Amino acid sequence: MNSAPHHDPTQALPPRGWLRAAVVAAFAILFVGAGVGFVAFLSQLRATEAVPAGKADGIVVLTGGSSRVSDAMELLAGGYGRRLLISGVHPTNAASDISRTLPDNQSLLQCCVDLDRSAVNTRSNAAETRRWARERGFKSLIVVTSNYHMPRAIVELSHAMPDVELIPFSVIGEKWRDEPWWTSGATLRLLLSEYAKYVAAEVRVRLADLGLELSPEVAEQITGSSPARKAAAN
Structure with a gap:
């Protein structure tokens, strides 16, 4: 009488099956990790504007979004900082262009506002802000x-x-005030794009802390940064 054939569980899946399972598991882990990270990113976003926790030596506003400059001017007028840097001003924008959009702050614009026309993305915003702060001793x-x-x-x-x-x-x-972000496809796309850039910036900064500095070209490809200029009059 022949004995029943021995079943080896390690042969349950052919080599390609194990590889496929490993790839699927890796993608599942990445997907879950990205989802958790996105939730953590969203938890950092304020839903309402709040008065700053305290005053500072200076104020810097990064151009590119609605009412950023006017809000920064209000903080300057309120005495929250001694000077204001508007970083990322388009080269064709003169101080007079900004003045026309902020008619109630002419005296402040003349005495206490500096314009940075060199920055083209968030990384160069930071570099120009560092230079400005060091020059002022802030x-x-x-x-x-x-x-x-x-x-x-x-x-x-x-x-x-x-x-x-x-x-x-x-x-x-x-x-953001008028409707929840999850009800707007455009807002969701914006948040997903910004989350990807945020993660890329975190990775680049951590690598730089370890002495692995990426070239500007590679960093721009990773973060999705573009050299497009942003207008300050908003």
Whole structure:
């Protein structure tokens, strides 16, 4: 009488089957990790504007979003900083162009506002802000930008200026106030794109801390940064 054939569980899947299972498991882990990270990213975003926790030596506003500059001017008028840097002004924008959009702040624009026309992305915003803060001897800054952009801005600024205290002031756009982000496809796409750039910035900064500095070209490809200029009059 022949005995039953021995079943080896290690042969349950052919080699290709094991490889396929490993790839699927890896993608599943990455997907879950990305989802958890996205939730953590969203938890950093303010839903309402709040008065800064305290005053600072200076104020920097990163251009590119609705009402960022006007909100920064209000902080300057309120005495929250001694000077304001508007970083990322388009080269064709003159001070008079900004003045026309802020008619109630002419005296402040003339005495206490500096324009940076060199920055073209968040990383160069940080570099120009560092130069400005060092020239002025500032040790604390209020950072003004949109709420969805704030996490990445703080990553770049804190890396460029580890010795400067950063106080975030998140600007909340009208769309964010009017409807939940998950009901708008455009807002969801914006958040997903910003989350990817935020993760890439975190990776680049951590590699730089280990002495592995990426070239500007590679860094721009990773973060999705573009050299497109942003107008300041908004």
